[in-house]
Amino acid sequence: MMDVQETALRTILDGTKQYRVPLYQRPYSWEKSQVQRLWDDIERLASERTSATAAGHFMGSLVLSVGRTGPAGTEFLVVDGQQRLTTLTILLCALRDYVEKNEADGHRRRTMLHESYLVNRFSEGDGHLKVLPTQADREAYRAVLDGRAPEDANSNIAIAYKFFSQKLRESDDPEDLHDIARIEEAILEGLVFVSITARGDDNVYRIFESLNNTGKPLTQGDLIRNYVFMRLGRAGDEIYDSTWLPMQRLLDPKDLQQLFWLDIVMRQPLVTQTDVYASQQKRLEELPDDEIAAEVRRWSGLATLLATMRDPSREQHPELRKRLTRLKDWGTTTVDPLTLQLLSRRADGIESADAVADTLRIVEGFLVRRIIVGRATAGINRILLAASSEIRRDQSSTDAIREYLSTGRKTYGTDGEIDVAVSTIPFYFQGRPAQRKLILQWIEESYGSRERVDPTSATIEHVLPQTLTPEWTKSLEPYVKEEETIESLHAGLLHTLGNLTLTAYNSELSNLPFSKKRVRLAESGFQMNREISANEVWTPKEIAARAIHLAELVKREWPGPLFVDKAARSGVNWDLAHRAVLELQPGEWTSYGDLAALIGTHPNPLGHHMAKVNLEGAWRVLQASGGISPGFRWADPTDLRDPLEVLLSEGLHFDSHGQAEPAQRVGAEQLAERLGLEPGEPLEGLSVPAGEDDRAERFLAQLEDHNSPSVQHGVLSLMRSWTRMGGELDYGWGESTSCVFLIPERIAGARRVRPIAIYPDLSVEVGFQHLVVRPPFDDVAVREEFRQRLNRAPDVDIAPSRLNSRPPIPIEILGDDVARQYIDDALAWFFKKFDENLE
Missing domain, CATH: 3.90.1150 (Aspartate Aminotransferase, domain 1)
Structure with missing residues (x-):
């Protein structure tokens, strides 16, 4: 049954009673804005009561559960309202201390406030406090109650006490002898709660869980803690002190909440962060009460591992520390479930630190290779979240993760794709800027130089500059093919990996001719810059050579997938398609179907391939109808040109429906002839039998x-x-x-x-x-x-x-x-x- 009545704060606190905040409640969390709002309400109420003595202010519900009852009084568990009740007793402490120092009958009023509303004068220990917060708050609360300054001056309790003390000083008008008394009366008589007291078999935690919380919203972590300590009952005191509180101090609140998500997502990859509580509660409900403590201890072990993930300097093994640091710097938190599982396997003795470091190297390489081949974000969260469920207990994590990332739609860049991408993909626009810099930084580290250079102030430098000067234009002219322009050649080389490096003096180098730029690069602490400076000139030839060199470094540093999709063994001559596109002249076009027929494939994979390479003239490949493909994109994402306008400027004619002139089309047979291919059977692309529907x-x-x-x-x-x-x-x-x-x-x-x-x-x-x-x-x-x-x-x-x-x-x-x-x-x-x- 439940007792429901409207009750003033004086009645709630008066008498021999104690309000114990259960361990399943969160620590005191009111911030300045909430305390300010309460004070404003109290000031307004004190003013109203000068003319309307019965005026009151509703503080919401105070949900209690009757605990132990004996000669020392009655104990209540605070199911809801602990933040408000704690705040008001902090205010009474500030009022008690203020009147003692500033009111004529200060000592008497101090004693009355302290012994009537803050402590039980004849009880000792924890029973002495009328309001007993959770362990996390008791030290600061006891200090305020005893008139001492809390050790942690930045705790919410210390801040609230200081705030109220200041407001009381500001409100005390020397000309008004009763202003502080009116505030005291407003607090004790004017603040009204609806007190709901549960008795008998009422399920206190279910009441708490279903309440419409009007204060600070409960997080998923709050709800889990509440549920756990409800299950632990009085055994929770020891578990809280020995295990939960150290865990809570080790991690910040955000990471503590993250811990519960990581724990569940290792088992169920599809659980979202908003469903953590429901999923954990469902799992915990299947456990008997005596196993809940073991779960808290298990979480504590995971918390230690998560703390190492957040601060890899805690890790003693050098190679594992290196890999943890790199993943932290990369900034992809969806790899956290897998990383936590791997560290757990090491902690449980299933795998060595070397093995875990090897697995994280595979994950790191997967992320790096995706950036390089131009598929930085496609499906990455789904892929990484599911990875932790792929490892069997008796299986090598390195083998399991490499096999998992090598299969399905993971886009784990192959060695062959790396070889192509370093010369064709605009690396400068792939992934996030910080990730691009990290890849170049890690490539530099792969040289193994004894001289360590701080890359903090370094930025990405284009060796061939973004703005062509007459000198740079002259250096490119010998490499311009008939179908190219200086601008298109420059655009195709500019942002590729082979032309990029790290330097701390980017603005100084800028558009300098290479003869001067190489002098500065030779002075660099970065080995990759000294390699660049060894060249006499910087032309497409040198850029291509460096791209090949960097590709070899990437392949050596980061192993690729197990199942290799090499063009050389695919049965498709992609290079022939590239050459055919380069044969197209301004004012001509061909279709994806024509190119597919030329190399014996289907238009779909041909179009997919064309979208991934930075190829001069790719805009001249259209749909079979002569329309521009809706999926066409320039290799440079900052290129905002309209492909239709480009084609029109080249002399290609379009009708009113946006379809190119058929007479200007170069078909598969004509392309074959231009490439000097021997006449043979009619060229035919792959086709797929259509069904009766879509x-x-x-x-x-x-x-x-x-x-x-x-x-x-x-x-x-x-x-x-x-x-x-x-x-x-x-x-x-x-x-x-x-x-x-x-x-x-x-x-x-x-x-x-x-x-x-x-x-x-x-x-x-x-x-x-x-x-x-x-x-x-x-x-x-x-x-x-x-x-x-x-x-x-x-x-x-x-x-x-x-x-x-x-x-x-x-x-x-x-x-x-x-x-x-x-x-x-x-x-x-x-x-x-x-x-x-x-x-």
């Missing part, structure tokens, strides 16, 4: 979104090969639109047979589970032969135990022409087996 197009769109151009080409090649041998394709209805390879009904009968299904965002799924009841594959020996044929492909390793399930093959493997051919051969054998069975 599912095929959805599949293609998802394939492009989640995979590199070479993987897209590999998937489409496998699909074309399957249909050419007589197979059929169907498409799934799920959010991830799959492409299912089917044996035709004329061969397989009414029950369709699927050897594989391709999920564009994940893998190639082998359908052994569906084959168990389909002759001849109901024979385990036949399924085993299919498994062995698939396993001939490099990096495919389906275990014998998976013959009754649906094992996945990483979709990236299809980007390798050799591996794809083995899988194609296995599918051809599969098709033939069904054909033979029909006969």
Whole structure:
């Protein structure tokens, strides 16, 4: 049952009673703005009561639970209202001390205020205090209560006491003998609460949880602490002192709240920070009360590790300290769950510090390589948050994380992509400025120079300057091709990694000719600058050579993915497409379909590839209709030119619908002729059989979104090969639109047979589970032969135990022409087996 009544502060505090703030409440947190608002209300109330003695001010509800009752009085647990109640007793302390020093009957009034409303005069220890805050506040509160200055002058309690003392001095009018008395009366008689007292079986914590808190909003961390100490009951005092309070002091409030999210997201990657309390409470409810203390101790251990993540200087192992420092400087907090899990594995003795450092090096390399290849942010939060759930207890974290980052749509830049990107991607615009600087700084550190240079004041310098001077223009002129201009050559080189370095005197170097710039670079403490200064000139040739050198440093410092999507083995001659684009003259255009036919691929991967490279003339590649692709972007994000205006200025004509003149189109056959290719079969790009609805197009769109151009080409090649041998394709209805390879009904009968299904965002799924009841594959020996044929492909390793399930093959493997051919051969054998069975 509950007792509800309107009660003045005098009645609440008078008598032998104690209001104990449970450990599940947060520490005192009122700040100056809240204290000021309360004081303004009290001043206004004191003024009103001069003419209306019954005037009052409603302070909200005070929710209490009856605790112990005995000769020493009654104990109440403060379920709601502790911030207000604590603030008012701090105000009474300030009033008590002020009247003692400044009022005629100060000693008498001081004694009355102190013994009637602040302490229980005949009780000792904690029972002496009428209001007993949580342990975190008791030292400061006792100091104020005893008339001493708190040790922590910046605590909220000390600040509130100081504020009220100042306001009392300001309010005391020497001409008015009763002004302070009126304030005292307003506080004790005019401030009114609705006192709600729970008795018997009322669930106090449920009441607290459901209250509409009108003070400072409770954080997710507050709610978790409240729940935990409600569960601990009186055992919570010892746990609070020994474990919770040290943890609370070790981390700032934001990181303490972050700790609970990190703990849950390591198990459930999709939990958001607004759902932390609900998720943790659900987990804790499944534990008996006696295991809650162990959870607090476990959190305390994690807090120590999180403190090391926030301050890596705490870490003793040099290499691990280096990797933690780099990730902290990088500023991507979504890597925190994985980092915390790795440090936990080290703390539990599962892995060594060296192994954890190796894994963090993989993560660091993943982040660096994505920046370099121009995919800094795509899906990064989702990828990193899910990483911690990929490590089994008995598995090497280095192997598990490298394999995880190497599969799916992670865009873990390959060595081949690094080789291309350093000369084509405008590195200066990738990622955040601080991250670009860090990469250059870490490359410098990879030289291993004994001379350590402080990079704090360094900024990124363009060796070939952003503004061309006559001298720089002259140095570029010999390298301008027929289809280029000085401006386009300059733009293509300017922001690439090969042309960038770090220097502390960027403004001094600026547009200086290289002959003078190299003198200053030779004096630099950075090894990379001394290397640049060793060149006599700085032309496209030197920039390209340095780009190759930096690519080698990047590949050496940061290992790449396990499954490599190299253009040389993809079966697609991307270089031929580049050369074809360079053959286009101003006033000419070609289509993505023409280029795709030239190199034997589909327009989608071709367009995806073109969007990633910085290629002169790329704006002359249009849609088949002659329209500009909606997805076209200049390589330089600061380039605001309208591609239509550029094409018009080159002499290309467009009709009223924005479609280019067909007579100015250069088709696939003409491109082949210009490139000197031998005449052969008619050029044909890849095509995909369309279904009766838009599912095929959805599949293609998802394939492009989640995979590199070479993987897209590999998937489409496998699909074309399957249909050419007589197979059929169907498409799934799920959010991830799959492409299912089917044996035709004329061969397989009414029950369709699927050897594989391709999920564009994940893998190639082998359908052994569906084959168990389909002759001849109901024979385990036949399924085993299919498994062995698939396993001939490099990096495919389906275990014998998976013959009754649906094992996945990483979709990236299809980007390798050799591996794809083995899988194609296995599918051809599969098709033939069904054909033979029909006969």
